[in-house]
Structures are given as structure tokens and as C-alpha cells.
Amino acid sequence: MRWEFHNESPIYAQVMERVERMIVSGALPPGERLPSVRVFAQEAGVNPNTMQKALTELERGGLIYSQRTSGHFVTEDQAVIARAREALAEMQTERFLQSMQELGFTSAETAELLHRKLEHKEEE
Amino acid sequence: MRWEFHNESPIYAQVMERVERMIVSGALPPGERLPSVRVFAQEAGVNPNTMQKALTELERGGLIYSQRTSGHFVTEDQAVIARAREALAEMQTERFLQSMQELGFTSAETAELLHRKLEHKEEE
Amino acid sequence: MRWEFHNESPIYAQVMERVERMIVSGALPPGERLPSVRVFAQEAGVNPNTMQKALTELERGGLIYSQRTSGHFVTEDQAVIARAREALAEMQTERFLQSMQELGFTSAETAELLHRKLEHKEEE
Amino acid sequence: MRWEFHNESPIYAQVMERVERMIVSGALPPGERLPSVRVFAQEAGVNPNTMQKALTELERGGLIYSQRTSGHFVTEDQAVIARAREALAEMQTERFLQSMQELGFTSAETAELLHRKLEHKEEE
DNA sequence: GTGGTCTAGACCACC
DNA sequence: GTGGTCTAGACCACA
Numbered sequence: 001m002r003w004e005f006h007n008e009s010p011i012y013a014q015v016m017e018r019v020e021r022m023i024v025s026g027a028l029p030p031g032e033r034l035p036s037v038r039v040f041a042q043e044a045g046v047n048p049n050t051m052q053k054a055l056t057e058l059e060r061g062g063l064i065y066s067q068r069t070s071g072h073f074v075t076e077d078q079a080v081i082a083r084a085r086e087a088l089a090e091m092q093t094e095r096f097l098q099s100m101q102e103l104g105f106t107s108a109e110t111a112e113l114l115h116r117k118l119e120h121k122e123e124e
Numbered sequence: 125m126r127w128e129f130h131n132e133s134p135i136y137a138q139v140m141e142r143v144e145r146m147i148v149s150g151a152l153p154p155g156e157r158l159p160s161v162r163v164f165a166q167e168a169g170v171n172p173n174t175m176q177k178a179l180t181e182l183e184r185g186g187l188i189y190s191q192r193t194s195g196h197f198v199t200e201d202q203a204v205i206a207r208a209r210e211a212l213a214e215m216q217t218e219r220f221l222q223s224m225q226e227l228g229f230t231s232a233e234t235a236e237l238l239h240r241k242l243e244h245k246e247e248e
Numbered sequence: 249m250r251w252e253f254h255n256e257s258p259i260y261a262q263v264m265e266r267v268e269r270m271i272v273s274g275a276l277p278p279g280e281r282l283p284s285v286r287v288f289a290q291e292a293g294v295n296p297n298t299m300q301k302a303l304t305e306l307e308r309g310g311l312i313y314s315q316r317t318s319g320h321f322v323t324e325d326q327a328v329i330a331r332a333r334e335a336l337a338e339m340q341t342e343r344f345l346q347s348m349q350e351l352g353f354t355s356a357e358t359a360e361l362l363h364r365k366l367e368h369k370e371e372e
Numbered sequence: 373m374r375w376e377f378h379n380e381s382p383i384y385a386q387v388m389e390r391v392e393r394m395i396v397s398g399a400l401p402p403g404e405r406l407p408s409v410r411v412f413a414q415e416a417g418v419n420p421n422t423m424q425k426a427l428t429e430l431e432r433g434g435l436i437y438s439q440r441t442s443g444h445f446v447t448e449d450q451a452v453i454a455r456a457r458e459a460l461a462e463m464q465t466e467r468f469l470q471s472m473q474e475l476g477f478t479s480a481e482t483a484e485l486l487h488r489k490l491e492h493k494e495e496e
Numbered sequence: 497g498t499g500g501t502c503t504a505g506a507c508c509a510c511c
Numbered sequence: 512g513t514g515g516t517c518t519a520g521a522c523c524a525c526a
Contacts, residue, residue, distance in 0.1 A: 006128050025226055089227055093234075093241050096220040102149055103213055107242045110217075114238060117217050118231045134501060160513065171503045176515075193510050193513050252378050273474055337475055341482075341489050344468040350397055351461055355490045358465075362486060365465050366479045382516060408498065419518045424500075441498045441525050 002045030011046055015054035017088075018044075023063055023074050024085045034064065034072040126169030135170055139178035141212075142168075147187055147198050148209040158188065158196040250293030259294055263302035265336075266292075271311055271322050272333040282312065282320040374417030383418055387426035389460075390416075395435055395446050396457040406436065406444040 005014050022028040034040060034055070041051035055072055058064045062080045066072045075081065100110045129138050146152045158164060158179070165175035179196050182188045186204045190196045199205065224234045253262050270276040282288060282303070289299035303320055306312045310328045314320045323329065348358040377386050394400045406412060406427070413423035427444050430436045434452045438444045447453065472482045 004130050021226075025228070085227055089224060089229060089237060090241070092220065092223050092227075093237055096216065097238075097241060097245075099216050100213060102145075103209055103216075104149065105213060107245060111238065111242060113213060113217055114221075114235065117214070117221060118235060121221075121231060136501080161515090162513090173504085174502065177501090180515090190514065192515080195513060254376050269474075273476070333475055337472060337477060337485055338489070340468065340471050340475075341485055344464065345486075345489060345493075347464050348461060350393075351457055351464075352397065353461060355493060359486065359490060361461060361465055362469075362483065365462070365469060366483060369469075369479060384516080409500090410498090421519085422517060425516090428500090438499065440500080443498065 002043075012050050012053045012057070015044060015046060015051060016057055019054065019058060020063060020084055020088060024081060024088055028074050030074050030076045030078065030081065032074045033070070034074070036071060125167065127167075136174050136178040136181070139168060139170060139175060140181055143178065143182060144187060144208055144212065148205060148212055152198050154198050154200045154202065154205065156198045157194075158198070160195055250291075260298050260301040260305070263292060263294060263299060264305055267302065267306060268311060268332055268336060272329060272336055276322050278322050278324045278326065278329065280322045281318070282322070284319055373415065375415075384422050384426040384429070387416060387418060387423060388429055391426065391430060392435060392456055392460065396453060396460055400446050402446050402448045402450065402453065404446045405442075406446070408443055 003015070003018060005011050019028070019034075028034070035043065037051050037055065038048050040055075041048040044051060055064065055066070059066055059072070061084070062075060062077065063084055064072050064074055097107070097110065100113075105113070127139070127142060129135050143152070143158075152158065159167060161176050161179065162172050164179075165172040168175060179188065179190070183190055183196070185208075186199060186201065187208055188196050188198055221231070221234060224237075229237070251263070251266060253259050267276070267282075276282070283291065285299050285303065286296050288303075289296040292299060303312065303314070307314055307320070309332070310323060310325065311332055312320050312322055345355070345358060348361075353361070375387070375390060377383050391400070391406075400406065407415060409424050409427065410420050412427075413420040416423060427436065427438070431438055431444070433456075434447060434449065435456055436444050436446055469479070469482060472485075477485070
């Protein structure tokens with residue numbers, strides 16, 4: 001299953017975000033070994049260089065670490081993961097607010113709609 | 125400028141949503157004439173039949189109307205447009221809540237984060 | 249404009265009915281000269297022999313008469329035309345009852361629906 | 373057995389009406405599985421896409437429903453079928469009145485002729 | 497096998 | 512030119 005990409009940001013950044021989500025959501029648990037760059041790249045349908053760049057960037061952020069001979073691993077530092085989770089949450093919240101603004105919704109209207117949805121969910 | 129499509133829903137449905145957004149956001153104002161099916165299809169990078177299907181569906185929903193020899197036009201009925209705007213807003217709110225849930229955020233946490241963002245925005 | 253035919257009855261009979269309707273409805277007034285067989289056949293998109301047979305049959309019924317050298321003419325006998333009109337009316341009434349019966353409507357239901365329609369029309 | 377079509381309305385609409393009649397008349401009973409799109413199209417002598425469009429439209433009207441992998445089925449909702457039956461009956465009643473009007477029959481004359489036919493039928 | 501979607505290419509009526 | 516319809520042929524997911 002090749003991954004899907006859009007043209008608005010570089011593919012390596014999209015790969016980064018996707019791997020980050022896998023880690024943050026627990027699909028890739030702390031300490032887990034990632035597939036080799038070559039294999040991972042093929043799964044994603046990207047060039048190995050692209051995957052390499054994405055992983056290097058993630059390593060710089062501390063979410064993963066690499067061991068020269070045995071591959072890349074998810075960090076065991078829960079605080080780092082938690083921080084990434086917060087960052088992702090903030091990002092998609094901003095995207096959401098942005099998209100609501102494009103529909104002409106003010107902040108107040110957006111908040112009001114969200115609360116209505118939440119109440120509705122509680123009823124279920 | 126070919127449009128971007130993903131594989132999760134049929135292209136004609138994505139075209140519909142995109143045109144709907146253009147109308148709801150005011151990029152295509154009420155009464156405005158759309159590009160001809162053939163031209164519009166080429167802009168979007170889809171087959172004219174696919175564009176035709178999308179426009180026919182939008183027409184059924186009342187958001188646009190067609191005149192045999194002169195083209196497709198955005199409805200002048202503001203109420204219809206307002207209803208579409210609400211529907212889109214609800215949809216993306218649900219998507220947002222869904223994506224937050226995938227990060228492990230509860231409804232309360234999501235609401236709290238959103239309010240923090242909104243306050244932050246007011247300060248700007 | 250070639251005429252349309254179905255396969256349930258011979259084409260000459262369908263041509264007959266069509267010409268009969270033109271006469272009865274006044275599109276071809278009493279005494280009017282019909283187009284020549286050749287021309288009429290071409291208009292209808294049928295073989296001249298077929299048109300010839302249709303006209304011969306109509307002549308037998310008295311609706312038209314032929315003059316050796318100058319062609320076919322609509323009868324001037326209003327009584328004959330009136331009789332043809334009655335016959336056509338009976339035929340299509342029977343067809344109508346038949347089609348209602350195929351939908352499972354009894355005679356009473358059909359009559360009731362027809363009256364409702366007629367009242368509805370008077371209101372207009 | 374290819375079906376017959378005229379040029380006054382799109383083929384898909386004529387296919388729709390024909391299938392509707394089969395359902396309403398009971399030739400296709402509630403819950404019955406229709407032939408597959410491809411087979412049905414071949415029976416009717418139309419392109420599979422045309423048949424697909426006709427069935428999609430009928431589905432929208434609720435007269436049939438489709439199951440992705442197993443085919444199209446007549447609805448089990450008798451009320452929907454009854455409503456379609458009424459609509460068809462009204463349509464052909466209007467056609468009948470129209471055709472009588474073209475022969476110069478007034479509403480009263482039409483009603484009178486119909487009653488004569490009905491009485492005649494009862495005698496049989 | 498099933499429905500559904502997509503593309504390509506053609507034709508039509510209307511103005 | 513416009514929308515609309517039709518055909519032919521292909522591909523996909525699903526079970």
C-alpha cells in the first residue's frame with residue numbers, strides 16, 4: 001500500500017508527519033525497530049533518499065534514534081513523544097481553524113459549533 | 125493547474141466538494157457562470173464526463189443550475205448556499221474531532237486546546 | 249424528420265394511423281392534396297411501396313381518394329372523417345384502459361382517477 | 373429481445389420507465405434480484421453504462437437498492453411501489469387526455485366515451 | 497462474478 | 512459554442 005502525497009509540501013516532510021503519527025498514536029511503540037530504510041521506502045513508495053532524509057530529520061527532533069549497524073528505533077523517552085503529540089495536535093487545530101475561517105466562520109462561531117458537536121456526542 | 129485527488133473517494137465526489145467550497149467561500153459568487161464543462165474539466169485535469177457528473181450532482185442539490193445552451197450557474201438562493209456552508213463546517217468539525225481522537229485527545233482536552241488557540245489568536 | 253416506428257405492427261399500418269391522425273386533427277384539411285407517394289415516402293423514411301399500400305388502404309376506407317393523374321386527396325365528406333375520428337378515439341381509449349389494467353387498476357379505479365384529473369384541469 | 377426506444381426522451385429514462393413498469397406490475401416482485409448490469413444491458417440492447425445510469429436513478433428514487441457485490445434488488449417497501457404505481461397511472465392518464473384533446477375531444481366527451489367503453493366491458 | 501468509476505471519443509439539439 | 516447523452520473499453524474493490 002503506497003502512501004498518498006500532495007504537492008503542497010515536500011514529500012520528505014509528509015513522510016515525517018506520517019511516521020510521527022505512527023509513533024504518537026502508538027502504532028510504532030517506544031523502542032520499536034523501524035523497517036530498514038530501503039524496505040520502508042518501498043512500502044511508502046518513495047525514493048530511499050527521501051525516506052533517509054525524513055528519518056534523519058526525525059532523529060534530529062529526538063523522536064527516533066539510529067544505531068550504526070542495526071537500524072532506526074523509536075525513542076523510549078515518553079516526554080519527547082508527548083511533546084510531539086502536542087505539536088501535532090496544535091498543528092491540526094490550527095489547520096482546522098484555518099479551514100473554518102475559509103468558510104467564513106468566526107472564532108466564536110467555530111467554538112460554538114464544536115461545543116454543539118461535543119454535546120451531541122455525549123448523548124450517544 | 126490540475127487539481128489533486130486522493131483515492132479514498134471517487135474523483136467526481138472530490139470535484140463536487142471542491143466546487144462547493146468555491147461557492148460557499150464566495151470564490152464563485154451567486155449567479156456566477158461556471159467555466160464550460162469541457163474547460164472546467166481540463167482545468168481540473170479530469171475527463172469531461174467526470175466533471176459533468178459532478179455538476180449534475182451539484183445541480184440536483186440545488187447549489188448550481190444549468191441552462192442548456194449557455195452553461196452552468198451558481199444558484200442565487202442564499203439559503204441553499206448557507207445550508208451547504210453549514211454542512212461543510214459540520215463535516216470538517218467531525219473530521220477534526222476524529223483526528224484529535226486518533227492522537228488520544230478526549231473531547232474535553234480538544235475543547236481546551238481549541239480555546240487556548242483562540243485566546244492566543246485574539247492577542248495577536 | 250423521419251417518422252418513428254415500432255415492431256409490434258406492420259409499418260404500413262403505422263403509416264396509415266399517422267396519416268389518419270393528420271386528417272382527423274385537421275393538419276390535412278378536407279380536399280387537400282397529399283404529397284406524391286414518392287415524396288411522402290421519403291418524408292416518412294419508408295419505402296414508396298409501403299406508402300402506396302398505406303394510401304390504398306386509406307382509400308378503401310374512404311378517407312382519401314385518388315385521381316389517376318394528379319395524386320391523392322383528403323375526402324371532402326365530413327361524415328367519413330367524423331367516423332374515423334370516433335374510431336381513433338375508441339382505439340386509444342381501449343389502449344388506455346389496457347395500460348391501466350396492466351398496472352392493476354380496475355375499471356372503477358381508472359374512472360375515478362380520470363375524474364380527479366378532469367376536476368383538477370377545470371381548476372386551472 | 374432488444375427493447376424498443378424512441379427519440380423523444382433519453383434511452384436511460386426509457387429504460388427507467390420500463391423497469392419501473394416491471395416492478396409496479398409485479399413482473400419483478402419485491403426483493404427480486406435484477407439481472408446483473410451487464411446482462412440486463414445486453415437484454416435491453418443498450419450499453420452497460422446506460423443501464424447503470426438508469427438503475428442508479430431508480431435507486432435514488434427508492435424503487436430498487438443495490439448491494440455492492442451481489443446485485444440490484446427490488447425494494448421490499450410496498451409503499452414505495454404503490455407510490456410509483458400511482459405516478460405511472462397519473463402519467464398515462466394525462467397522456468390519454470392529451471391524445472384525446474388532439475382529436476378535438478372535450479373533457480366531457482372523453483369521460484362519456486370512457487364510460488361507454490366501461491359499460492360495454494361489464495356486459496362481456 | 498458483482499457494482500461502480502473513469503477515460504476517450506462521438507453525436508445530438510439548441511441558439 | 513453550450514449541455515447532455517451514448518458507446519466502448521478499461522480498471523478497481525469486494526467477497
